[in-house]
Amino acid sequence: MALITQPCYRFKDGLATLNFFNALEQHPSIFLPYMCYRAEDLTAEIVESLFRPQLSPTGSSNRHEEERVLGYWLDYLIAVKEDGSGMSLQDILMFATGLKEIPAAKLIPQPQLTFQKHARFPEANVCANTIKLPILPSYEIFEEAMNYGIKNAPGFGLH
Template identity: 45%
Template sequence: MLYKSFNNVCVLSVPLIQISESKTLEELRAHCEPLTDYMATAGCLRCLSTLMDKDKLVEDILRFQVILRVRGPLQRYLRRISWSEEGKGPTKLGDLLAFSTGSNVIPPMGLTPAPTIEFQMGKYPIAYTCANCLRLPIHHRYEDFKMNMDFGIQNTQGFGMI
């Protein structure tokens, strides 16, 4: 089943295992009780009338936890970035996305794992695309930072995308 493969990934793995392994409707309801607020937030709160409801419930909770919970913050983050410098240099938002994730578009199901930014001593940015991690160089002057970011991103061919 779908939820078996996510047990080690999901923060809610113990409650989800308990829900998925419930043997009676009463046991299912008892395991769901502590998650009532979470399920309401996730849009998964429902009346459990049969034991068969557990599979769909676990699937919906996982969909929220793994996909939907990450999509909103990422989209807000990308909107919040001030692109007042956009158009003043060679690097565009799509270039930065391709450099840091290996994809020139945000996938419909979001990015997994969630993107992270780290800071490092060095001259140029480094991307770990499998981990969706962008390491930014620390500079004393913004002009140096921007110049080295543009150079680092523009001189990376990246996965055959031109």
């Protein structure tokens, strides 16, 4: 029992520095989000903000295609959130990072979107938190490819 209580008292003493523990006792609801992690529900906006697109130089033909596909990606996130097709934003996060939810600390490395011309389906590198989006001619083809690619990814058996 002493193995547990001793560190707890030391932690409490540390929190008492600069009256932090006193403030914590008086206003627990204010400190709750900072002291107790609670996973927030994913939205299209949250998933969009997680990923940093790696675009070609401005003015290049690749950049034009990448921006078009980036628009497809944003539409896809919205459709997944609103549609009951069996795909979820959690599926996309799992595909890209191997995680079911966003951790309390930020994702390292920051998730990225890259683009590949000669691919039919998306690919993911969970070690690098990267999704390689296929450059496809229409949103409908893109959506179908994304759904198929994500649903048929090997995963980690965490579903």
